[in-house]
Amino acid sequence: MTDHARHLDTHYDAPAERDGQSLAARLQEAFREAGCDPDRLTLDEIAGIDQLHLGGRRASRSLATLGSFASGSRVLDVGCGTGGASRLLAAEFGAEVTGLDITAAFVEVASWLSRATGLDDRTHFLCADASHAPLADGTFDVVWCQHALMNMPDIAAVLAEWxxxxxxxxxxxxxxxxxxxxxxxxxxxxPWARRVETSHLRSRHALEVLLAEGGFAPVAVQDVTEVALAWRRKHSRREGGDVAPTGPALPGPGLIFGEAFAEMGRNLRDNLSADRVRILEGVWRRA
Known part of the structure; x- marks a missing residue:
């Protein structure tokens, strides 16, 4: 395992560093405590842990609609996390999805959740570095990536793989x-970094230059910061106890990120408000 992978493992599976229990075992136990069978779950029941990015399922649907790809498209979900976007694309857009993530605990959870929701025939997952993907040339119609590049130090190598x-x-x-x-x-x-060493943010301009140099032409690109900020403010209120829960206490991202998750959410909200970060949504075509 590289130092880069170790740093991300430590960040994204922090509780395992403390108690030694795997992420999958921790989440399965939490589902049992919520009265759910961890071997038979619905997409609504797992919504709190399956899309670890701003906007949740709504943001994934927006991006898929913007991309307007055909049913049956072969999709590579880069930085797939626990596989939520992969399952959404399979269930709602008819895609055949391969999810790739460098964090082994995420890949294990993604595979389990796809089996539990009956989507393992259309979603498959592997643990690998996005800059060295063990996959054949010309395998995919679509590369999908949500909130992952900011964890990748060598974007040029990643884009060359895409x-x-x-x-x-x-x-x-x-x-x-x-x-x-x-x-x-x-x-x-x-949510993507506890220390500056694991955050690899670039400006919109720098990212667009790298995409152009990598052989990708823009089709539709838009700044969706205000939508993301509104979503983050709403969830910060809920995480702070300002909004009463409306249903059973299903597993949420705090089981993945640990006690620091509420602080991460508040900091992300404040970074968005101060324009330290912005959110970009777009489609590019391989030239």
């Missing part, structure tokens, strides 16, 4: 955190 893996004319669908106009240091921790 270019290799896509068919000619294939598309990249990206929903990403980029640096804002306020140059002051990020308020940490945030």
């Amino acid at each position: 270019h290799r893996l896509l068919v000619p004319g294939g598309t990249v669908l990206l929903h990403e955190v980029v640096a804002g106009d306020d140059p002051s240091p990020l308020r940490l921790p945030v």
Whole structure:
């Protein structure tokens, strides 16, 4: 395991460092305590842990609609986390999805959740570095990536892999955190980093230049910061206890990130408000 992978493992599976219990075992136990069978779950029951990015399922649906890819498209979900977007694309858009993540605990959970929701025939997951994907050339019609590039130090290498893996004319669908106009240091921790060493934010301009140099032409690109900020404010109120729960206490992201999750959410809200970070949504086509 590389130092990069170790740092991300420590960040994204922090409670395991403390108690030694695997992420999958911890989540399965939490589902049992909530009165759910961890071997038979619905997409609504797992919504709190399956899409670890701003906007949740709504943001994934927005990006998929913007990309307008055909049913049956072969999709590579880069930085798939626990596999929520992969399952949504399979269930609602008819995609055949391969999820890739460098964090082994996420890949284990993603595979389990797809089996539990009956989507394991259309979603498959592997643990690998996105800059060295063990996959054949021209395997995919779409590369999908939500809130993952900011954890990747060598984006040029990652984009070269995307270019290799896509068919000619294939598309990249990206929903990403980029640096804002306020140059002051990020308020940490945030959901993707507890330390500056694991945050690799770039400005929108820098990212778009890298995409162009990597052989990708923009099709539709928009700043969705205000929508993301409204979503984050709503969830910060809920996490702070200002909004009463409306249903059973199903597992949430605190079981993944640990006690620091509420602080991460508040810091992300404040970083968005101060324009230290922005959120970009877009589609690019492989030239």
